[in-house]
Structures are given as C-alpha cells and as structure tokens.
Amino acid sequence: MKRSTSKNRAACTRRNFLKSGTATAVGLAAAGRASAAAGNETLAIKGGSPAVTYPKAKHDEASRWPLYGPEEEQAVLELLRRPTYQPLDELEADWKAYYQMPYVKAQFNGTSALASIFFGLGLPPGSEIMVPSYTFFATIVPMRLAGLVPVFVDIDPRSMDMDVNDAKKRLTKNTRAILPVHWFGNPADMDDITAFAKEHDLIVLEDCAHAHGTSLKGKMMGTWGEMSIFSFQTTKPLPSLEGGMAMFKQQEQYERACAFGHYEMPRLFPKDSKYSKYFSTGLGLKFRMHPVAAALARIQLRKLKKRNEDGVKQVRSLNDRLIELPGLYEQKTRPEAQRLYYDANCLFIDEAEAGMTREAAVKALRAEGVQVSAFVYPLQHKLAMYREKEWWHHLPTIPELPGSEQCNATCMALPYFTSDVPELIDQYVKAFQKVWAHRKELA
Numbered sequence: 022m023k024r025s026t027s028k029n030r031a032a033c034t035r036r037n038f039l040k041s042g043t044a045t046a047v048g049l050a051a052a053g054r055a056s057a058a059a060g061n062e063t064l065a066i067k068g069g070s071p072a073v074t075y076p077k078a079k080h081d082e083a084s085r086w087p088l089y090g091p092e093e094e095q096a097v098l099e100l101l102r103r104p105t106y107q108p109l110d111e112l113e114a115d116w117k118a119y120y121q122m123p124y125v126k127a128q129f130n131g132t133s134a135l136a137s138i139f140f141g142l143g144l145p146p147g148s149e150i151m152v153p154s155y156t157f158f159a160t161i162v163p164m165r166l167a168g169l170v171p172v173f174v175d176i177d178p179r180s181m182d183m184d185v186n187d188a189k190k191r192l193t194k195n196t197r198a199i200l201p202v203h204w205f206g207n208p209a210d211m212d213d214i215t216a217f218a219k220e221h222d223l224i225v226l227e228d229c230a231h232a233h234g235t236s237l238k239g240k241m242m243g244t245w246g247e248m249s250i251f252s253f254q255t256t257k258p259l260p261s262l263e264g265g266m267a268m269f270k271q272q273e274q275y276e277r278a279c280a281f282g283h284y285e286m287p288r289l290f291p292k293d294s295k296y297s298k299y300f301s302t303g304l305g306l307k308f309r310m311h312p313v314a315a316a317l318a319r320i321q322l323r324k325l326k327k328r329n330e331d332g333v334k335q336v337r338s339l340n341d342r343l344i345e346l347p348g349l350y351e352q353k354t355r356p357e358a359q360r361l362y363y364d365a366n367c368l369f370i371d372e373a374e375a376g377m378t379r380e381a382a383v384k385a386l387r388a389e390g391v392q393v394s395a396f397v398y399p400l401q402h403k404l405a406m407y408r409e410k411e412w413w414h415h416l417p418t419i420p421e422l423p424g425s426e427q428c429n430a431t432c433m434a435l436p437y438f439t440s441d442v443p444e445l446i447d448q449y450v451k452a453f454q455k456v457w458a459h460r461k462e463l464a
C-alpha cells in the first residue's frame with residue numbers, strides 16, 4: 022500500500038474533502054457543527070463531562086497485546102507434553118523463506134542477536150559504529166563486548182529515525198559501520214543510508230526490533246543491511262514473550278556470529294570453515310532461543326501480515342481525523358514505505374502552531390479520558406556509562422543532538438488499539454476537538 026507523509030496526507034485529506042461536491046457541503050457542515058459543539062462544551066479539566074465515556078476495562082482491553090489464543094495455547098501444551106528443540110529449526114526455516122535471506126539464526130532475544138552481529142563483524146577494537154542515541158540500550162551497549170565504540174547520530178524529530186545528513190557530519194577515520202533503527206515500525210531511509218555507506222565503505226547493519234514485515238520501496242527491512250536483528254519480546258509486533266532473530270548475507274559473518282553464542286553450531290559448518298574447529302567450545306556464550314518462544318514466534322509470523330495491516334487501518338481511522346487539527350502531527354513516514362504500528366501511536370505537537378503547550382494539551386486530554394502521555398525516551402548519549410573510560414576502547418564523543426531533544430519535547434503517545442473500536446475512536450476525536458477548540462483558554 023502506498024502511503025503519504027503526514028503533511029501530504031493532511032493536504033490530500035482536505036483537498037479530497039473539498040473536491041467531493043455534495044458530500045463536501047454535508048461534510049463541512051458536520052465538521053463545523055462538531056467543532057462548534059466541541060467549543061460550547063466545558064472542558065473536563067474545568068468541571069465539564071469527559072468526552073471519553075468508554076468503560077475503563079474495555080478501554081484497557083482495546084490495546085491488549087499479545088493477542089494469543091487457542092492456537093498458541095495448544096502449541097505450548099504440545100511442547101510441554103513432548104519437549105523438543107524442533108520449533109527452533111522450524112522457525113528458522115520459516116524465517117528464511119519469509120525473508121529470502123541465506124542465513125538466519127534464532128536467538129535468546131534481540132539483545133543477544135545484537136551482541137552476536139557485533140562479534141560477527143570481526144572488526145579491530147576501536148572501530149566505530151554510527152547509531153542513533155534515540156534507541157534502547159541494546160542497539161549500542163553490547164558493541165563494547167567486541168571492542169567497538171558508538172558514534173551517536175541524531176534523528177529526524179518527526180520520523181524518529183536516523184538523520185542521514187547528521188550521520189554525514191559525524192564520520193571519523195575509525196567509522197566502519199552504520200546501524201539505523203526502524204523506530205516504532207517506521208522504516209528508516211535505507212536508500213540514502215546505503216548510498217552514504219557505499220561511498221565511505223561502511224558496513225550497513227539494521228535494528229529491526231520494531232519492524233517485522235515492513236519495507237521501503239518494496240524491499241523488506243532487515244534485507245538492506247549485511248546483518249540485521251529482530252526482537253520477539255512481549256510488547257513487540259511479533260511477540261514470543263522473549264526471543265530474537267539475526268539475519269546474515271555472508272557466510273563468514275554468520276559463522277563467526279553463531280560460534281559466539283551457539284556452541285553447537287560449529288559442528289554443522291563446512292569442514293573448511295574458519296570456525297568449525299570450535300565445535301564443543303563455541304566462543305563463549307549460549308544464546309539459544311527457548312523452544313516455547315520459537316513455537317509462539319512461528320505462529321505469530323503466520324499472522325504478521327494481517328496484524329500489521331489491521332494496525333495501520335486502526336491508526337488511520339484515528340490519525341486521519343486528528344491531524345486536521347492545527348499544530349498536531351503524526352510520525353512522518355515515507356510514501357514508499359510499508360510500515361507497522363505497535364505499542365504506541367506517536368503524535369507531535371507544534372506548540373506555537375497549536376497555541377498551547379504539550380503539558381497543557383496532555384493534562385486537558387487526560388481529564389477528557391484520553392490515555393495520552395508526554396513521551397520522553399532516555400537519550401543514550403546522556404547516560405553515565407558512555408562517559409566512563411573503563412567500559413570502552415576509547416571514550417565515545419558526546420554530541421549535541423537537537424533532533425532527538427525536539428522529539429522528546431514534542432512527542433505525545435496514544436495507545437495503539439489492537440482491536441476494532443470505532444466508538445472509542447469517535448470519543449478520542451471528540452476529546453481532541455474539544456481541547457483544541459478551547460486551546461486559547463489553555464494557553
């Protein structure tokens with residue numbers, strides 16, 4: 022499905038709305054009435070009735086995740102009755118077929134998959150990897166186990182993904198690889214990133230912990246880079262309670278990464294492999310995925326496409342109406358991207374354009390019954406361990422990252438609804454319209 026950026030979409034929506042003749046008059050009248058009605062109602066924060074009257078238990082249930090049912094229960098039960106590691110082989114076979122990648126390895130979780138690919142690089146200690154600071158620790162910290170050092174790169178504050186122009190400014194003579202993250206399922210600019218990497222002979226890696234089954238220009242995320250990882254942790258788009266996957270294009274990197282965390286693997290490598298002699302020792306760790314997790318992940322993989330599509334539909338049914346409000350934006354997505362949503366639906370407020378602060382908007386919306394919060398993610402480069410010499414080959418440079426700061430200053434997280442809840446969505450829209458109609462008062 023082709024998708025447009027939030028700004029384009031806002032423009033298209035209004036334009037299409039205006040183009041549609043009779044429907045236009047009816048629609049405009051209805052929108053005007055809704056807006057006028059919203060303006061006449063007293064804000065809940067000032068003692069009025071809340072716009073969201075959906076019962077609390079149903080409201081919470083609307084974002085339930087994971088969505089396990091009888092099929093998952095049966096698979097776990099069978100495994101308890103007849104314990105086997107077979108689901109691991111089956112998951113790897115399914116994953117390989119789905120992604121059409123030559124080498125894949127199931128992992129204990131996304132973090133161990135990242136540790137494996139960093140080791141798999143086989144780069145000399147002190148080599149640097151460009152990575153967003155706006156990410157989970159696991160994208161960065163495990164690199165130190167292979168003597169690697171992060172170069173912190175900024176994000177685009179609206180897409181929440183790596184800003185390749187900022188990366189260009191931060192290249193050093195030690196930079197050897199680049200590791201973008203597809204944040205909240207929104208594909209990073211892999212076309213620009215791979216072009217930049219090619220120019221400077223950098224190895225491209227991908228953190229797809231949030232991006233199962235997504236693509237850019239028809240090419241799946243996880244297949245752009247030399248190596249990539251996925252997380253199957255409970256909140257993720259493909260949840261197996263805990264679990265992960267690593268994918269590889271090259272045999273050498275695959276064998277090296279597998280020897281690190283899977284002592285049983287070197288036995289299976291071709292005799293002329295550099296790593297086959299490490300049978301029965303491996304190279305130090307055991308990252309085997311739990312078979313129960315593998316059984317769950319296999320079932321989730323079969324359901325992934327439909328769930329991703331349903332999720333996009335859910336978010337569109339809400340966001341298409343919310344982004345009509347002045348100063349309210351959604352996560353910017355490339356028109357050629359097939360994204361997914363999970364865990365949260367991120368909106369951004371431009372305080373000057375909206376005429377009120379994020380804090381005022383969040384407070385008023387919460388009083389209306391909307392489950393919204395100011396979304397602030399810890400920026401890695403500001404944390405203690407990146408400033409302590411003892412953990413690193415050499416100390417990472419601590420930069421100013423205004424895009425990451427702006428994202429944290431403007432983002433508001435709404436729930437990601439995982440079931441069809443049109444009535445609740447209407448109430449959310451009403452709550453936003455009401456708060457926006459009173460924004461001068463809230464300023």
Ligand SMILES: Cc1ncc(COP(=O)(O)O)c(C=O)c1O
Pocket residue numbers: 130131132133156157159160202228230231251252253254264265
């Ligand atoms: C961007 C990112 N990368 C990696 C991971 C690590 O995955 P796991 O929790 O499975 O170890 C996470 C987990 O939240 C993540 O958000």
